[in-house]
Amino acid sequence: MTVAENLRTINEKISRACEKSGRNRDEVTIVAVTKYVSAKRALEARDAGLFHIAENRKEGLLAKQDAMKDPRLIWHLIGTLQTRKVKDVINRVDYFHALDRLKLAREINKRMTSGKLKCFIEMNISGEKTKHGIPVEELNGFIDALKAYEHIQVIGLMTMAPNTEDTGLIRNVFRKLRVCRDQIRDKHLDYAPCTELSMGMSHDYPIAVEEGATFVRIGTSLVGNELKGS
Numbered sequence: 001m002t003v004a005e006n007l008r009t010i011n012e013k014i015s016r017a018c019e020k021s022g023r024n025r026d027e028v029t030i031v032a033v034t035k036y037v038s039a040k041r042a043l044e045a046r047d048a049g050l051f052h053i054a055e056n057r058k059e060g061l062l063a064k065q066d067a068m069k070d071p072r073l074i075w076h077l078i079g080t081l082q083t084r085k086v087k088d089v090i091n092r093v094d095y096f097h098a099l100d101r102l103k104l105a106r107e108i109n110k111r112m113t114s115g116k117l118k119c120f121i122e123m124n125i126s127g128e129k130t131k132h133g134i135p136v137e138e139l140n141g142f143i144d145a146l147k148a149y150e151h152i153q154v155i156g157l158m159t160m161a162p163n164t165e166d167t168g169l170i171r172n173v174f175r176k177l178r179v180c181r182d183q184i185r186d187k188h189l190d191y192a193p194c195t196e197l198s199m200g201m202s203h204d205y206p207i208a209v210e211e212g213a214t215f216v217r218i219g220t221s222l223v224g225n226e227l228k229g230s
Contacts, residue, residue, distance in 0.1 A: 156196025
């Protein structure tokens with residue numbers, strides 16, 4: 001199927017989820033995750049009207065940017081970032097979805113040439129040892145410490161739900177993230193307005209939207225996976 005056809009299906013599901021939860025459709029931004037497809041396929045997403053593009057690795061980001069020279073594109077880095085690679089990418093992205101340690105925050109702040117980077121704090125809500133992110137009990141201290149970094153703006157929180165068929169468990173993870181977001185948002189911090197929620201991927205984005213997601217990161221269901229021939 002074409003990206004445009006996939007997008008129609010995704011938009012229909014998002015619209016239904018918004019209607020079910022009493023939300024407006026324009027509250028939700030689709031981020032096209034293109035890490036498993038070529039720049040040509042990623043350009044199909046742009047041609048379908050999607051301008052938020054995400055990669056999870058430095059190499060993929062730089063390659064896509066070199067091939068997709070369109071000033072309308074808004075770039076997201078969604079994967080774990082090693083501090084030694086910060087200097088190569090941080091001034092080339094608009095959003096960073098995986099801020100999870102102060103050492104990384106210091107390096108981002110050091111390498112940013114101007115302005116503020118829109119960051120999501122990555123949280124490990126599910127408690128899975130295989131996942132990155134800070135635990136709930138460390139969030140307030142982490143937020144407090146980020147005040148020292150003038151080039152970082154915490155616009156929201158991010159998490160990944162367990163890869164499971166248990167929709168109740170998935171919903172509970174997303175709901176807990178929303179509660180955490182609300183607690184930080186209600187502090188009214190200039191450097192951490194924390195109004196956004198980055199949650200939901202190809203297998204669970206309708207649930208995420210029902211629970212308040214403002215950014216959904218969709219790859220396989222939208223652009224496919226060329227490594228697997230889909």
